Amino acid sequence: MQPDPPITGRMARYTTKMAWWPAGRSIQVNQVRAGDAHVRPAIRADAPGIVWVSNSSILPGEDAGFGGRLDSPFHDTSALLSAWRDPNVVQGEEVLVAEMGGRIVGCVTVEDKGRELELVNIDVPLELQGQGIGTILVQSVEERARAAGKQAVTAGTSRNADGVAWRSLPWWQHLGYRVTHEEENAWTRSIGPGAREIRMRKDLPAE
Numbered sequence: 001m002q003p004d005p006p007i008t009g010r011m012a013r014y015t016t017k018m019a020w021w022p023a024g025r026s027i028q029v030n031q032v033r034a035g036d037a038h039v040r041p042a043i044r045a046d047a048p049g050i051v052w053v054s055n056s057s058i059l060p061g062e063d064a065g066f067g068g069r070l071d072s073p074f075h076d077t078s079a080l081l082s083a084w085r086d087p088n089v090v091q092g093e094e095v096l097v098a099e100m101g102g103r104i105v106g107c108v109t110v111e112d113k114g115r116e117l118e119l120v121n122i123d124v125p126l127e128l129q130g131q132g133i134g135t136i137l138v139q140s141v142e143e144r145a146r147a148a149g150k151q152a153v154t155a156g157t158s159r160n161a162d163g164v165a166w167r168s169l170p171w172w173q174h175l176g177y178r179v180t181h182e183e184e185n186a187w188t189r190s191i192g193p194g195a196r197e198i199r200m201r202k203d204l205p206a207e
Contacts, residue, residue, distance in 0.1 A: 039140035042095040049104030056125040065160040067191040117145035119155040161194030
């Protein structure tokens with residue numbers, strides 16, 4: 001399996017707070033094998049682990065100019081639980097997690113767009129990036145989309161005002177996602193003048 005580079009989906013919404021993970025329960029990077037992870041629908045009890053993942057995916061300030069979501073409930077356990085709608089929906093997005101050894105090691109959110117499934121956001125902690133966990137999350141989303149009869153999985157990332165694309169773009173392309181267009185929208189306007197969203201798509205051939 002090809003290792004993952006540092007990743008994020010559309011929303012680069014992270015800091016490196018490590019508030020939740022208890023001492024003595026860390027996963028050693030040299031012990032991680034992506035094949036040990038499995039993806040499942042999230043449950044309410046996963047909220048602390050999801051917040052830890054969301055808050056430990058990039059360095060502080062690294063997403064400046066690319067589009068953080070400072071108001072995201074994924075930064076705080078109480079806010080996430082308040083926004084949670086059973087079984088596993090937050091702000092209209094279905095939440096899935098990658099779990100390994102009883103611990104949350106990744107998170108992805110998706111939104112039904114009719115003929116397509118939108119992969120809205122994907123998080124893997126910095127210390128576990130490059131191990132293939134992100135690839136497993138994306139493949140799981142694709143499998144769910146295919147099983148639901150969707151034509152494609154869509155996603156987006158950002159380009160800052162200087163014309164620089166967020167660093168995950170080559171990774172998405174490696175996974176078979178093609179750039180369809182770039183656009184300004186409410187999200188990019190919240191980032192600042194000149195920011196654009198790079199829209200991507202991966203068609204799913206009928207089996």
